[in-house]
Amino acid sequence: MAKADNPVSPLAPARFPDLPVIDGAAFAAGAAGVKYKGRADVMLVSLAPGTTLAGAFTRSSTRAACILDAQAKLAAGGDDAAGAAIVVNSGNANAFTGRLGESAVAEVTGAVAAALGVPGGRVLSSSTGVIGEPLPADRISEIVPALVSELSPGGIAAAARAIMTTDTFPKGAAAEVAVTGGRVRIAGIAKGSGMIAPDMATMLVYIFTDATLPAPVLQQMLSDNIDATFNAITVDSDTSTSDALVLAATGRAKAAAITDAGSADGQAFSTALAGVMRDLAQQVVRDGEGATKFVEVRVTGAADVADAHRVAMSIANSPLVKTAIAGEDANWGRVVAAVGKSGAKADRDRLAIGFGDMILARDGFRVPDYDEAAASAYMRQPELVLTVDLGLGDGARTVWTCDLTHRYIDINADYRS
Amino acid sequence: MAKADNPVSPLAPARFPDLPVIDGAAFAAGAAGVKYKGRADVMLVSLAPGTTLAGAFTRSSTRAACILDAQAKLAAGGDDAAGAAIVVNSGNANAFTGRLGESAVAEVTGAVAAALGVPGGRVLSSSTGVIGEPLPADRISEIVPALVSELSPGGIAAAARAIMTTDTFPKGAAAEVAVTGGRVRIAGIAKGSGMIAPDMATMLVYIFTDATLPAPVLQQMLSDNIDATFNAITVDSDTSTSDALVLAATGRAKAAAITDAGSADGQAFSTALAGVMRDLAQQVVRDGEGATKFVEVRVTGAADVADAHRVAMSIANSPLVKTAIAGEDANWGRVVAAVGKSGAKADRDRLAIGFGDMILARDGFRVPDYDEAAASAYMRQPELVLTVDLGLGDGARTVWTCDLTHRYIDINADYRS
Numbered sequence: 001m002a003k004a005d006n007p008v009s010p011l012a013p014a015r016f017p018d019l020p021v022i023d024g025a026a027f028a029a030g031a032a033g034v035k036y037k038g039r040a041d042v043m044l045v046s047l048a049p050g051t052t053l054a055g056a057f058t059r060s061s062t063r064a065a066c067i068l069d070a071q072a073k074l075a076a077g078g079d080d081a082a083g084a085a086i087v088v089n090s091g092n093a094n095a096f097t098g099r100l101g102e103s104a105v106a107e108v109t110g111a112v113a114a115a116l117g118v119p120g121g122r123v124l125s126s127s128t129g130v131i132g133e134p135l136p137a138d139r140i141s142e143i144v145p146a147l148v149s150e151l152s153p154g155g156i157a158a159a160a161r162a163i164m165t166t167d168t169f170p171k172g173a174a175a176e177v178a179v180t181g182g183r184v185r186i187a188g189i190a191k192g193s194g195m196i197a198p199d200m201a202t203m204l205v206y207i208f209t210d211a212t213l214p215a216p217v218l219q220q221m222l223s224d225n226i227d228a229t230f231n232a233i234t235v236d237s238d239t240s241t242s243d244a245l246v247l248a249a250t251g252r253a254k255a256a257a258i259t260d261a262g263s264a265d266g267q268a269f270s271t272a273l274a275g276v277m278r279d280l281a282q283q284v285v286r287d288g289e290g291a292t293k294f295v296e297v298r299v300t301g302a303a304d305v306a307d308a309h310r311v312a313m314s315i316a317n318s319p320l321v322k323t324a325i326a327g328e329d330a331n332w333g334r335v336v337a338a339v340g341k342s343g344a345k346a347d348r349d350r351l352a353i354g355f356g357d358m359i360l361a362r363d364g365f366r367v368p369d370y371d372e373a374a375a376s377a378y379m380r381q382p383e384l385v386l387t388v389d390l391g392l393g394d395g396a397r398t399v400w401t402c403d404l405t406h407r408y409i410d411i412n413a414d415y416r417s
Numbered sequence: 418m419a420k421a422d423n424p425v426s427p428l429a430p431a432r433f434p435d436l437p438v439i440d441g442a443a444f445a446a447g448a449a450g451v452k453y454k455g456r457a458d459v460m461l462v463s464l465a466p467g468t469t470l471a472g473a474f475t476r477s478s479t480r481a482a483c484i485l486d487a488q489a490k491l492a493a494g495g496d497d498a499a500g501a502a503i504v505v506n507s508g509n510a511n512a513f514t515g516r517l518g519e520s521a522v523a524e525v526t527g528a529v530a531a532a533l534g535v536p537g538g539r540v541l542s543s544s545t546g547v548i549g550e551p552l553p554a555d556r557i558s559e560i561v562p563a564l565v566s567e568l569s570p571g572g573i574a575a576a577a578r579a580i581m582t583t584d585t586f587p588k589g590a591a592a593e594v595a596v597t598g599g600r601v602r603i604a605g606i607a608k609g610s611g612m613i614a615p616d617m618a619t620m621l622v623y624i625f626t627d628a629t630l631p632a633p634v635l636q637q638m639l640s641d642n643i644d645a646t647f648n649a650i651t652v653d654s655d656t657s658t659s660d661a662l663v664l665a666a667t668g669r670a671k672a673a674a675i676t677d678a679g680s681a682d683g684q685a686f687s688t689a690l691a692g693v694m695r696d697l698a699q700q701v702v703r704d705g706e707g708a709t710k711f712v713e714v715r716v717t718g719a720a721d722v723a724d725a726h727r728v729a730m731s732i733a734n735s736p737l738v739k740t741a742i743a744g745e746d747a748n749w750g751r752v753v754a755a756v757g758k759s760g761a762k763a764d765r766d767r768l769a770i771g772f773g774d775m776i777l778a779r780d781g782f783r784v785p786d787y788d789e790a791a792a793s794a795y796m797r798q799p800e801l802v803l804t805v806d807l808g809l810g811d812g813a814r815t816v817w818t819c820d821l822t823h824r825y826i827d828i829n830a831d832y833r834s
Contacts, residue, residue, distance in 0.1 A: 058757075060754065060757030060758050061756070061757045061759075061761075061762070061763040061764075061765065062753045062754065062756055062757030062763065062765045062768070063757065063765075095750070095753070095754075096750065096753045096765065096768075096778065096781060096782065096783075097782060098766065098780070098781045098782035100782070130750065131750030131751075131753055131754065132749065132750045132753065132778065132782075132783050133783075236736045236737065319653045319736070319821075319825075319829070320653065320829055323825070323826055323829035323830045324829065324830065326826065326830045327829070327830030329830070332549065333510075333512070333513065333547065333548030333549045334548075336479050336512070336513045336548055336549065337477065337479065337512075337548065339478070339479055340475075340477030340478045340479030340480065341477050342478075344478070345478070346478040346479060347478075348478065348479045348480075348513065349515065351479070351513075361513065361549065363515070364513060364515045365513065365514060365515035365516075365517070365549075366513075366549050366550075404736075404826065405826065405830075406823055406826050408736075408740070408826075409740055409743065409821065409822065409823050409825075409826060412736070412737055412740035412741065412744070413740045413741065413743045413744030413746070413822075
């Protein structure tokens with residue numbers, strides 16, 4: 001919810017996309033007053049019997065109670081035939097809240113299970129907001145019956161707004177894929193990185209499809225695509241206690257089940273899923289705190305993919321690279337230093353660095369016809385591509401980041417004060 | 418050299434310390450006009466026959482030509498009896514300059530070797546400044562004869578100024594230790610982190626002693642102490658291409674040789690050396706770009722020292738922790754998140770977090786008598802201590818960092834523009 005002093009990011013998409021209805025998924029949003037006043041701060045999703053679930057979560061060792069609960073429930077499996085639900089609140093992260101945190105999760109998911117008639121083991125929850133303060137679970141459980149009565153297949157846009165903390169725009173993306181026997185749809189929403197109050201540094205992502213996919217196949221497709229999408233973005237290198245992505249397949253489309261990720265249908269679906277995930281991930285970066293530049297970092301020629309990822313993230317997280325970009329300074333020497341500190345295999349004398357289509361340095365040295373004016377002009381664009389070729393192997397990775405601006409300091413130094 | 422718009426850091430020591438004369442070491446500073454005008458930008462140190470050398474250097478894979486040269490020379494050993502020299506310029510890092518960089522190092526160290534009559538393999542060099550621009554080595558080699566004529570045992574303070582880039586104060590520290598047969602002295606200088614032009618993100622450290630120490634013992638003592646001193650500081654997580662620490666022992670003191678790091682003399686000397694190294698390292702942080710707070714992060718109870726280091730650096734490098742400190746916000750939840758993302762073993766329910774003497778959270782939860790007003794009052798001090806006990810083992814590490822302020826953005830976004 002953009003405050004008066006928190007205008008919509010200059011990198012925001014023109015509008016929220018028209019998301020397709022996913023048969024079997026219904027949404028409601030409501031105001032529980034967890035922290036914010038006068039706005040929806042809870043979303044409820046009910047998922048029809050037969051829905052399969054997959055998830056990806058923060059690897060933080062101080063992760064929130066709701067994350068631990070969701071991981072345990074997904075690991076336990078449970079009965080797809082029973083239906084499922086997702087409940088999310090903004091305003092409080094329910095992280096580092098000890099046993100109180102666990103009982104809050106039990107109360108909220110229990111209220112949803114009772115109201116919808118689904119097993120508690122099939123109700124996943126997320127919380128996003130301040131760390132270390134007890135979650136007023138009763139405020140959420142009290143409005144669950146009202147939310148259930150308002151569930152609607154078209155409610156996804158309102159749900160995308162309810163999970164915002166200080167994001168400056170709601171985030172959605174969709175795809176449609178032709179598979180054997182018909183077409184299937186994918187719709188996803190996300191929140192994150194538009195934080196005035198960065199204790200709320202959570203990224204939450206919910207993606208729904210009407211395709212029919214057994215849970216292990218669904219999980220495999222999610223895992224196959226996470227490294228090149230959500231694990232390939234960074235705003236400020238600070239991993240949250242509460243990142244969560246849940247993928248639900250309702251199986252209601254008039255199309256054949258996809259039982260093999262490697263089949264033609266499986267590959268087509270996975271490609272479409274990756275596109276939705278990449279789109280949502282990039283929208284999170286576009287709403288990065290204080291961001292004025294959207295930056296794609298393309299690393300090629302690494303010894304392997306892990307090294308390419310390491311180099312790309314070292315550049316994307318470098319405060320010196322990010323402040324140079326904010327200052328529209330074509331300071332490619334800082335990219336060299338970020339490659340050097342990454343820990344990945346690199347040979348100074350094989351390194352090539354480019355901004356957009358311009359190669360600035362090659363074989364470990366500035367190109368003879370280096371054109372500072374052209375490089376500087378390029379930096380004034382709002383969307384930038386930095387390329388690094390390590391000249392060693394076939395490892396490649398592209399990641400996305402934003403610049404580091406005065407507004408980042410304002411947003412993060414002024415919180416709570 | 419502090420510019421008008423670059424006032425001396427509020428965290429600077431009151432004055433440059435009186436450094437003892439180290440018999441066998443002589444210093445000169447001069448103006449070569451590498452980049453800066455009207456100030457000394459080259460320092461020369463001559464070291465008497467019998468001097469042993471040890472070094473520690475950046476692990477960057479894109480390290481500068483002078484670093485590679487110094488590492489090769491130290492690895493090759495060489496004849497202690499021949500004397501040695503160190504030559505350093507500011508204004509140009511001679512990094513990512515390919516073969517031109519190598520020939521520049523050869524020219525500068527060759528000029529010094531010829532003028533002093535020491536073997537080229539015993540002349541180490543450093544360069545600090547912009548990355549990627551060819552070093553005008555001739556400007557430096559031209560002034561070498563004049564520098565040689567001005568060498569003086571008392572010239573160390575001027576040398577400390579000559580190696581500054583945009584540091585806001587020169588950095589020195591000293592110690593004296595009683596060992597068998599007499600007293601030995603240690604004097605060191607450093608530059609770093611006070612950068613208006615952060616391509617000059619180099620830390621250079623030179624420490625001299627008149628003790629008699631065989632090179633392997635000297636190197637062992639340096640290596641033993643580096644992790645808890647210079648490897649335990651961070652300003653912005655961006656490792657330089659040019660960090661270098663050289664330790665030289667002239668053997669001129671009237672005291673017994675220290676041939677065993679584990680002996681009583683060896684331990685006394687190592688402790689004093691560690692003190693000088695810690696002092697210089699902390700001065701680098703006190704001159705951190707834009708710093709207004711000096712922050713000590715003490716981690717205890719980790720599974721091992723490596724984990725303690727990982728957690729401490731994760732906190733010390735977290736932009737969210739550092740902006741909270743800049744904003745004087747007692748935002749301990751961000752410390753929790755930084756512990757969680759570190760990758761070290763941690764158990765949320767054993768974690769304790771404190772600011773100064775106040776414990777804010779224990780056993781994974783805010784303490785019952787948590788006092789926000791007292792915590793906020795504490796944050797207004799210029800020097801802060803953050804404590805984290807992981808409750809798992811005996812691993813401990815203390816590191817030092819500074820806050821992340823608007824001035825950091827100014828310094829780094831405005832460079833070159």
